[in-house]
Amino acid sequence: MPEDTRTILICSGKGGVGKTTLTANLGIALANSGVTTAVLDADFGLRNLDLLLGLENRIIYTAQDVLDKNCRLDQALVRHKKEPNLALLPAGDPRMLDWMKPEDMKQISKLLSEKFDIVLVDCPAGVEDGFKNALSACKEAIVVTNPELSAVRDADRVIGILNTSDIKPIQLVINRVRPNMMANQEMLSIEDVQSILSLPLLGIVLEDEQVIISTNRGEPLTLSNTKSPAKKCYLNVSQRLTGKDIPIIDPKNEGKSLKDKFMRLMQTKIF
Amino acid sequence: MTLRDLINKLLGRQTSSANTARERLQLVLAHDRVDMSTLTTDLLDKMRKEILDVVAKYVEIDFEEVAVSLETEDRMTALVANLPIKRTLTGEIEFKKNYDTPKKK
The missing domain is CATH 1.20.5 (Single alpha-helices involved in coiled-coils or other helix-helix interfaces)
Incomplete structure (x- = not known):
């Protein structure tokens, strides 16, 4: 049923904060929990979602071809072999001549909503046309940011634009959190970022080398059996997104050693 | 701290x-x-004058101490005006009183 489909924009403003990685992992996690999920790569200039999902060799058509009636939607959708509930649709080809318009994106998201429960739209970086196209196709948004000045500033610009559209809810994911640096107060805290952007927190994702390793393999963490901090975080985000009341991981409780406990003591507010 | x-x-x-x-x-x-929000200083100046005109119709304001500014907190920008009142037009208040009149933008 189209009305029930949740079309969620995954955006950040700044590039490289982890939009695509979140989209891939969230897509797999949602599909794995039984929700039919489509991931739409709206970043057709520099598309990467296919790489993270290990589907780069299986793309034949794009959404543009569907709109031009060169193929059916079924033919353009790339089903994930290990997770049949998940399908990828690249919006366009990097060599594409005509850029898409907001109406095109709306059309695609309408087609997808006839087949899927959740559509995740991986938005290009920036706040220009690519972002506005992707935005016009969505009902909800997840803003991804890092606990860094430039990422938070750009996220703020994006939230400003989202607030003037009728997108809601807008939720926040803080990515690449380093508990040790936060404990040493050498990194903006979760509370800092959240209070500055004043968005409901959907989750945090801990910095984790496994993310790079899984990207190398083209196999999202949520698909693998490895035990990793980031994987746990992605699964949490996925469950919270589907309405389950899972507490957000507190980076302060991540270290269990005596040194970590001492660091926590040093963070206590005295006045 | x-x-x-x-x-x-x-x-x-x-x-x-x-x-x-x-x-x-x-x-x-x-x-x-x-x-x-495209609120330029020019606009703010214009707004300040008009607010003062309206308030001055009813009470006498200490023009030296007037402060109108924009303050941003929690994604919301507020217009904060501090207009110290000298006395009402009927002259009943002799002491200085500070009034904050935050208005949502």
Whole structure:
């Protein structure tokens, strides 16, 4: 049923904060929990979602071809072999001549909503046309940011634009959190970022080398059996997104050693 | 202030960088957010004059002490006007009183 489909924009403003990685992992996690999920790569200039999902060799058509009636939607959708509930649709080809318009994106998201429960739209970086196209196709948004000045500033610009559209809810994911640096107060805290952007927190994702390793393999963490901090975080985000009341991981409780406990003591507010 | 900040201060060391980051971010965002709302200083001046005209119809204001400014907190920009009243037009108030009249933009 189209009305029930949740079309969620995954955006950040700044590039490289982890939009695509979140989209891939969230897509797999949602599909794995039984929700039919489509991931739409709206970043057709520099598309990467296919790489993270290990589907780069299986793309034949794009959404543009569907709109031009060169193929059916079924033919353009790339089903994930290990997770049949998940399908990828690249919006366009990097060599594409005509850029898409907001109406095109709306059309695609309408087609997808006839087949899927959740559509995740991986938005290009920036706040220009690519972002506005992707935005016009969505009902909800997840803003991804890092606990860094430039990422938070750009996220703020994006939230400003989202607030003037009728997108809601807008939720926040803080990515690449380093508990040790936060404990040493050498990194903006979760509370800092959240209070500055004043968005409901959907989750945090801990910095984790496994993310790079899984990207190398083209196999999202949520698909693998490895035990990793980031994987746990992605699964949490996925469950919270589907309405389950899972507490957000507190980076302060991540270290269990005596040194970590001492660091926590040093963070206590005295006045 | 946290325990760490206190120790840093006592030892004369730099404060932790997260604090610096927070302060810089708040400053730059205040700028960004006002820019986006296109409230220029010209407009603010015009608005200040009109607000004063209206208020001055009813009470006598201490024009020297008037302050009208934009303050941003929690993604919301507020217009904060501080208009000290000298007396009402009937002359009943002799003492100075501060009135904050925050208005949502």
